[in-house]
Amino acid sequence: MGAENQSLRMVLGEFPAEKGSLIPILQSVQGREGYISPQAAWEISQALRLTESQVYGVASFYSQFRFTPPGRHRFTVCLGTACHVRGGQALLDTLRLRLGIREGETTPDREFELDRVACLGCCALAPVVKVDDRVHAQVGVLKLRELVDEHHD
Amino acid sequence: MNIMTRLDERRAVALERWRAFEDNALPMVLIGAGSCGLAAGAAGVRQSVEATLADLNVDARIVEVGCIGPCYLEPLMDVKLPGKPRISYGNVTAKRVDSILRYFFVEGKIPKEHVIGHFGPEGAVDSIPRFFDHPMLKPQVRLVLRNCGIIDPDDLDHYLARDGYRALEVAIRRPWKDTLDVIQRSGLRGRGGAGFPTWRKWQACRENESDQRYMICNADEGDPGAFMNRSLIEGDPHAVLEGLLIAGYTIGASKGYIYIRAEYPLAVARLKSSIEQIRELGLLGHNILGSGFDFDITIKEGAGAFVCGEETSLIASIEGERGMPRSRPPFPAQKGLWGKPTIINNTETLGTVPNIVRNGPEWYASYGTETSKGTKTFSLVGRVRRTGLIEVPLGTTLRQIVFDIGGGVFKPFKAVQTGGPSGGCLSEEFLDTPIDYESLTKAGSIMGSGGMIVLGEDSCVVDLAKYFLNFTQRESCGKCVPCRVGTRHLANILDKVTKGTASISDIDRLEALGQAIKGAALCALGNTAPNPVLSTLKYFRSEYLAHVRERRCPAGLCRELVEYRVVPGKCTGCRQCVKVCPSGAITGPRSEAHNIDKSKCIKCRACYEICRFDAIAGDAIIITSGGQPA
Numbered sequence: 001m002g003a004e005n006q007s008l009r010m011v012l013g014e015f016p017a018e019k020g021s022l023i024p025i026l027q028s029v030q031g032r033e034g035y036i037s038p039q040a041a042w043e044i045s046q047a048l049r050l051t052e053s054q055v056y057g058v059a060s061f062y063s064q065f066r067f068t069p070p071g072r073h074r075f076t077v078c079l080g081t082a083c084h085v086r087g088g089q090a091l092l093d094t095l096r097l098r099l100g101i102r103e104g105e106t107t108p109d110r111e112f113e114l115d116r117v118a119c120l121g122c123c124a125l126a127p128v129v130k131v132d133d134r135v136h137a138q139v140g141v142l143k144l145r146e147l148v149d150e151h152h153d
Numbered sequence: 154m155n156i157m158t159r160l161d162e163r164r165a166v167a168l169e170r171w172r173a174f175e176d177n178a179l180p181m182v183l184i185g186a187g188s189c190g191l192a193a194g195a196a197g198v199r200q201s202v203e204a205t206l207a208d209l210n211v212d213a214r215i216v217e218v219g220c221i222g223p224c225y226l227e228p229l230m231d232v233k234l235p236g237k238p239r240i241s242y243g244n245v246t247a248k249r250v251d252s253i254l255r256y257f258f259v260e261g262k263i264p265k266e267h268v269i270g271h272f273g274p275e276g277a278v279d280s281i282p283r284f285f286d287h288p289m290l291k292p293q294v295r296l297v298l299r300n301c302g303i304i305d306p307d308d309l310d311h312y313l314a315r316d317g318y319r320a321l322e323v324a325i326r327r328p329w330k331d332t333l334d335v336i337q338r339s340g341l342r343g344r345g346g347a348g349f350p351t352w353r354k355w356q357a358c359r360e361n362e363s364d365q366r367y368m369i370c371n372a373d374e375g376d377p378g379a380f381m382n383r384s385l386i387e388g389d390p391h392a393v394l395e396g397l398l399i400a401g402y403t404i405g406a407s408k409g410y411i412y413i414r415a416e417y418p419l420a421v422a423r424l425k426s427s428i429e430q431i432r433e434l435g436l437l438g439h440n441i442l443g444s445g446f447d448f449d450i451t452i453k454e455g456a457g458a459f460v461c462g463e464e465t466s467l468i469a470s471i472e473g474e475r476g477m478p479r480s481r482p483p484f485p486a487q488k489g490l491w492g493k494p495t496i497i498n499n500t501e502t503l504g505t506v507p508n509i510v511r512n513g514p515e516w517y518a519s520y521g522t523e524t525s526k527g528t529k530t531f532s533l534v535g536r537v538r539r540t541g542l543i544e545v546p547l548g549t550t551l552r553q554i555v556f557d558i559g560g561g562v563f564k565p566f567k568a569v570q571t572g573g574p575s576g577g578c579l580s581e582e583f584l585d586t587p588i589d590y591e592s593l594t595k596a597g598s599i600m601g602s603g604g605m606i607v608l609g610e611d612s613c614v615v616d617l618a619k620y621f622l623n624f625t626q627r628e629s630c631g632k633c634v635p636c637r638v639g640t641r642h643l644a645n646i647l648d649k650v651t652k653g654t655a656s657i658s659d660i661d662r663l664e665a666l667g668q669a670i671k672g673a674a675l676c677a678l679g680n681t682a683p684n685p686v687l688s689t690l691k692y693f694r695s696e697y698l699a700h701v702r703e704r705r706c707p708a709g710l711c712r713e714l715v716e717y718r719v720v721p722g723k724c725t726g727c728r729q730c731v732k733v734c735p736s737g738a739i740t741g742p743r744s745e746a747h748n749i750d751k752s753k754c755i756k757c758r759a760c761y762e763i764c765r766f767d768a769i770a771g772d773a774i775i776i777t778s779g780g781q782p783a
Contacts, residue, residue: 006576007518010580018473019472019473019474020259020471020472020473021473022473023453023454023456023470023473024453024454027185027454027456036474039725058474061458061476061477061483061630062455062457062458062476063458064415064456064457065456067401073761079377079533080377081377081378081533081534081570081573081604081606081617081620081621082377082378082534082540084377084610084617084620085534085606085608085617086535086536087757089760090261090758090759092754093757093758094734094735094736094755095733097736097755098735102392117378118457118459118624118628119186119375119376119377119415119416120416121188121374121378121379121380121383121416121417122192122380122381123222123287123378123379123540123604124225124227124380124532124533124534124540124541124542125189125193125225125227125540126534126535126540128192134191135188135191135192136192137189137192137193137194137227138193138406140733140759140762141718141733141734141735141759142732142733142759144735145735147660151555152357
């Protein structure tokens with residue numbers, strides 16, 4: 001807890017203590033910790049003189065923020081229009097089957113998490129799937145299976 | 154040192170370096186490393202290039218460039234030998250790198266396989282066409298994209314050498330009214346989609362007395378299926394920054410923001426480093442070029458909310474609030490960010506401004522139609538053969554875009570969707586309609602920011618309408634009832650249609666509800682949300698009726714209405730479909746006709762597609778809907 005506190009203070013110190021800093025702070029905290037913990041939300045509310053519900057009100061409005069610890073590998077299926085037209089939904093269904101979870105969830109062993117995104121902007125190479133930080137183009141069911149296998153330790 | 158001479162000196166160096174880049178002494182290998190290129194494997198290409206060059210003991214320079222447009226050919230790799238034109242290769246897998254480079258450096262020949270074209274004058278390279286004569290590129294007019302894929306976007310000198318920041322020099326040495334006048338005469342309209350004349354917005358803001366004004370670049374690009382802004386920023390970030398500076402000077406702002414989606418990490422990084430480059434050069438900060446003009450730019454990363462493309466929501470988001478719109482007036486030009494006059498322009502609008510200032514309004518207005526001047530970028534995607542980022546003069550027809558530039562559709566053409574969740578589907582009868590703001594609106598769609606999704610016979614328009622309504626329903630901020638409740642109901646009814654459980658009265662309800670939401674919602678998200686339904690109902694009513702009356706999806710796509718079957722006489726038992734099936738629904742020993750367990754089938758199409766491309770017999774799996782083959 002102590003170390004986490006310190007890292008939070010560091011993040012908070014990088015931004016002016018005003019309402020306009022709330023979203024950049026949340027982004028920075030999530031970038032470091034992987035999610036917004038109750039502890040972080042409380043610390044942020046104190047630093048910006050907001051209530052915790054105000055912090056959660058803003059954070060839950062935006063799809064970027066998550067409130068549970070992430071899995072080791074994150075599969076994000078793009079469901080932009082081009083990906084939809086080229087079969088993105090089938091990829092999401094396949095991953096649901098394979099990982100046994102739905103989007104927004106993490107496998108019980110914390111190995112994988114599954115997510116969807118509105119668009120990654122790689123529409124010309126649809127359908128695309130992002131694994132951790134890397135976007136994979138023109139993913140079919142077979143390639144998807146390889147991707148899951150590759151990331152299974 | 155005088156700031157002006159500092160820029161002049163830097164420009165002299167830049168020109169020198171650019172000449173060295175064009176007249177390279179060492180061989181150069183250029184890799185398309187925009188987000189598309191990276192997704193297609195540009196990083197692996199780079200590794201292979203490094204390994205092969207080391208292996209061959211060739212001293213060459215590797216340069217990463219932005220997206221040049223034909224994304225379907227990614228990854229792209231170009232080779233430029235000293236004194237020779239640059240030659241571009243497409244679909245360069247890591248393995249192909251080796252053979253291409255060996256051909257060049259060991260055999261001393263120019264490989265012809267996978268070649269797209271060269272960048273020299275006509276006939277410069279034997280039996281290889283010019284890159285810009287490629288059928289996808291020839292009909293295009295690249296004004297705002299002029300540097301994309303040509304320069305190294307991380308190198309400010311490349312931008313400077315190609316007349317970068319000259320427009321800023323011109324603009325800040327004359328009264329702001331002159332630039333406003335230039336923009337007015339150019340006929341530039343907002344490229345975010347609504348097409349409001351840019352000069353009028355600027356003037357409205359400038360005329361409001363205030364101690365502070367704000368200039369915001371909207372790079373949120375929330376429209377799914379569109380990536381014009383991302384490509385422009387990744388390929389030529391300084392064009393956008395220069396436009397932002399000129400706009401800031403003209404409206405009298407000293408503070409600029411770029412609101413960009415966090416889903417575009419490469420574009421964000423490029424903007425950040427570009428901002429530092431010009432700050433160091435004195436093009437940002439206090440008393441820019443000794444003109445007395447102060448300006449600074451802050452990047453705000455969007456956190457994933459489509460509604461933040463709406464001006465008042467975007468402002469709320471920068472202020473650290475939930476991104477919810479408010480009613481207008483007052484317009485942001487009167488009361489915007491922190492209550493001060495604010496202008497929000499789309500990235501492409503701003504990227505266009507330096508071109509207009511540098512080349513003059515008449516030059517720009519010579520492109521386009523009577524009411525829609527200039528060029529527009531589109532992301533050409535979907536079921537079209539050649540996908541990518543294109544730029545065409547307004548007034549170009551859909552047929553030219555889909556068939557000449559895009560090379561046609563995989564299946565017979567069905568429709569083009571423009572304007573994303575706010576737009577509509579245009580059927581075949583509109584193929585010869587010139588694309589401008591008015592004609593698209595008249596046809597029931599909108600220009601939008603430039604997403605252009607091509608649909609073929611195998612795309613279902615009802616499914617697409619459902620997709621968009623699910624999207625707007627999810628992205629609705631919930632502030633006003635017509636949008637929050639209305640989009641939910643539209644999505645529910647569409648869901649029933651695609652499941653074959655809707656009645657004819659539901660179709661009438663879709664229409665009535667859609668009309669009721671239009672104009673009743675608080676912001677553009679809600680007011681335009683019914684467009685995908687209304688336009689498809691207008692042009693593709695028979696498809697809706699087939700779903701309702703015959704429980705049949707003509708495209709063979711809506712899962713509840715289709716069945717996958719193996720044609721026993723055709724199936725050779727090659728097991729390709731068994732391998733690909735993600736749910737284990739297909740079984741059968743080798744060399745015997747396979748069986749599909751309907752209870753396990755998730756209708757993902759994988760078997761259907763592999764049977765067409767990889768199977769021994771092919772076409773042994775069919776999709777039927779309503780008892781008919783789809």
